[in-house]
Amino acid sequence: MKQKITYAGINRVVENDDDMNSLLDISIANQITHLHECGGHGRCTTCRVRILEGINNLNPKNQLEQETSYARKWDPSIRLACQSYPKGDVTLQRLIWSMGEVNQLQKELSPIGKAEERPIAILFCDLRNYTNLSSNNLNYDIAFLLNKFYTALGDPILMNNGIIYQYVGDEIIGVFGTTGGTRDKICKDAIRAGLGMHYALTHLNNTELKDLDIKLDSGIGINFGKAYIGHLGHPTHKQFSVIGDPVNVASRIQEQTKVTQSKILISKTVYNSIPKDTLEIGETYVKELKGKEEPAELFELLGFKEMDMQLELQASLPIMMENPEEFASIFYEKVFEIDPEAKSLFRNNMTDQGRLLTHMLGGIIYSLSRPEHLVTGLQRLGENHVKYGVQATHYPVVKEAMLYTINKTLGESNTEKCMTAWNSALDFVMEVMKGKETPS
Ligand code: HEM
Ligand code: HEM
Ligand code: FES
Structure with missing residues (x-):
């Protein structure tokens, strides 16, 4: 029997008459962009769709999909396209549009209304000369430039399994490891992101900003430790939150990049998480951090010793x-x-x-x-x-x-x-x- 599959949003209706086709197969056969990072194996959740009509015309969820929906607290209208086989007409909406969004999905796996302690890496990136940019170039399309900026500096976080947690003033904060992972992988992701942000800024300085005669600088501090994560706030407005001492310490480490004139500083816990002889380290500092009794050992990160493919x-x-x-x-x-x-x-x-x-x-x-x-x-x-x-x-x-x-x-x-x-x-x-x- 022929089924009509309607894609809300792009107003396309396609037909299918093969029972063996999943909703994802149908998108691909009709060249409708549909993310599917794991190739349709029910693992990545990027193919998720909201079923607007015809939910009873789909097969029931298998165990894998049931577990996924439960863990991510989805309402029943959300299905994995790669695990859903239509028996009748269905109207759907695709929910993920870019790879950049995929990492933000990790937030779904954090608890709601309470906080859980998890080992994570936290990265603070501070942009300098940025106020200069906003006051001196009013004629230029500031919003355009700022967006370009946030993209260039945010992408390295997303490309390394991180979440863009917040923009606060001139700071971008990234967190890594909220859904688990080994300590060295979590810290390596954060380090790679920090180096990537530094590269991205250098490229912007040498291209777009050069024409405007602006040179932006940045300072990055990275720390690792146990912090509390969860969705917290007023019952009507709960926000993904990361709280705890390691977050404050990361911010303090970032402040030390100004004092020490370094681009990236990492804490001793980060340094110790990475196998010896992996990182190229410049100066080592011992610094008092605000609110801390013991002075902290900080390492200036210059890069990886060996070529890092990623x-x-x-x-x-x-x-x-x-x-x-x-x-x-x-x-x-x-x-x-x-x-x-x-x-x-x-x-x-x-x-x-x-x-x-x-x-x-x-x-x-x-x-x-x-x-x-x-x-x-x-x-x-x-x-x-x-x-x-x-x-x-x-x-x-x-x-x-x-x-x-x-x-x-x-x-x-x-x-x-x-x-x-x-x-x-x-x-x-x-x-x-x-x-x-x-x-x-
Ligand atoms: C790095 C390796 C490659 C990647 C990542 C890649 C990726 C893709 C993707 C994503 C599609 C569309 C998906 C699909 O319809 O299944 C595609 C289609 C296709 N690719 Fe590749 N591909 C690669 C290598 C090659 C090579 C070596 C050839 C041979 C010349 C090739 C020829 C084709 C053809 C003929 C199509 C179908 C185009 C059509 O339907 O008109 N690809 N490829
Ligand atoms: C079974 C293997 C695969 C097939 C048949 C396939 C086929 C396709 C097709 C037909 C599209 C839509 C192209 C369009 O925009 O017109 C697409 C998009 C895409 N695929 Fe795949 N793909 C496959 C595997 C993969 C894998 C392994 C990845 C990730 C590494 C991937 C990542 C993407 C991405 C990111 C897009 C979105 C492109 C966009 O936004 O337009 N695909 N794929
Ligand atoms: S494609 Fe990965 S879960 Fe459907």
Whole structure:
């Protein structure tokens, strides 16, 4: 029997007559953008939809979906599209639109009305010369610039499994590990975010802000410890909150970056969480922090000792993607130059395909901070490529064209480290996608 699936918001109605298709399969078959980080395995929850009509025309929730809904306190109208099979007409609304939103979802897993103690890392980033920016450039589109700014500095938090907790005045606060994880992973995420924010600011200073003759500076303090998290507040307005001594200490550490003229300072608890010889440390300080009896040992963070693949990818992606259409057109031109026959594999218009490609790259970079989801998704993506007629020999072609495009779009910002990182990342993605099924 034919079913009508209606997408509220974009006003599209599509038909389906195959019982084996989930709502996610139906979106994909109709090229409706629908996030699905884990490739439809019911693990990531990014495919969630609100069912506006026809909830009884879906299969009941399986155990996995029941557990997910319970843990995240969803109301019954929310379903995982990848686990929902329509038997009749359904009207739905997609709920997650960008990879950036995905990490904010961690807030759902924190308790409501009470607070629970969890080990987390806290990052305070203070922007300097910022007031300068708002008073001297009234003619310029300040809102535009500020948004650009918040995006550039917020993305490194999100790309590393963190939550943007608050903007307070000139400060951005990120928290890491609210849904668990090992101590070294939580601290490494925070460290990578701090270094990423520093890179992002340097890039803004050298591009957009240079034309305005402004140079912004930042100071970042990172701490690790047990804090209370939960949704607290008036019964009608409960907010995600993080409270406790480690939060205050992180703020104090940030203040010390001014005194010590350093970009990033980490506490001893952070330093001790990371395996020895991983971090490049500059000066070490012993400082009195306001409200603390014992002086604290602080370490100036300069970077990772060895090339860190994720940091390199994260820092280069926004530069590569400043003009996504250009990226896609250089890439496909190169693919078809190396292998003209590959052109016959593509059914869709190349503009859509290019949009998809750039989104995918972004998606992969975000997902690398949660590789457990990524692998299942990539395996399925690879199986689909076999159906498109893709063979093992196509992969090196795509890789070469991709590296060529990355190099070209990065221009002067490119480094050898960065190319090495992309090389390894593409090898990883393609090995998983090729699996055993791809014909050679
Ligand atoms: C890093 C490796 C790759 C990634 C991440 C990737 C990603 C994607 C995605 C997300 C789609 C759309 C989803 C879908 O329809 O299943 C797609 C479609 C496609 N890809 Fe790839 N792909 C990769 C490598 C390749 C290679 C090596 C080829 C061979 C030339 C290729 C050819 C195609 C074709 C022909 C389609 C279908 C386009 C259409 O329907 O017109 N891809 N790819
Ligand atoms: C079974 C494998 C997969 C298939 C068939 C598939 C297919 C698709 C299709 C058809 C779209 C909509 C494209 C459009 O906007 O027109 C899409 C979007 C997207 N996919 Fe996948 N994909 C697969 C795996 C993955 C994986 C593993 C990731 C994450 C690493 C991913 C991340 C994304 C993202 C981020 C978008 C959103 C793009 C946008 O906002 O337009 N996909 N995918
Ligand atoms: S839970 Fe549905 S795609 Fe991950």
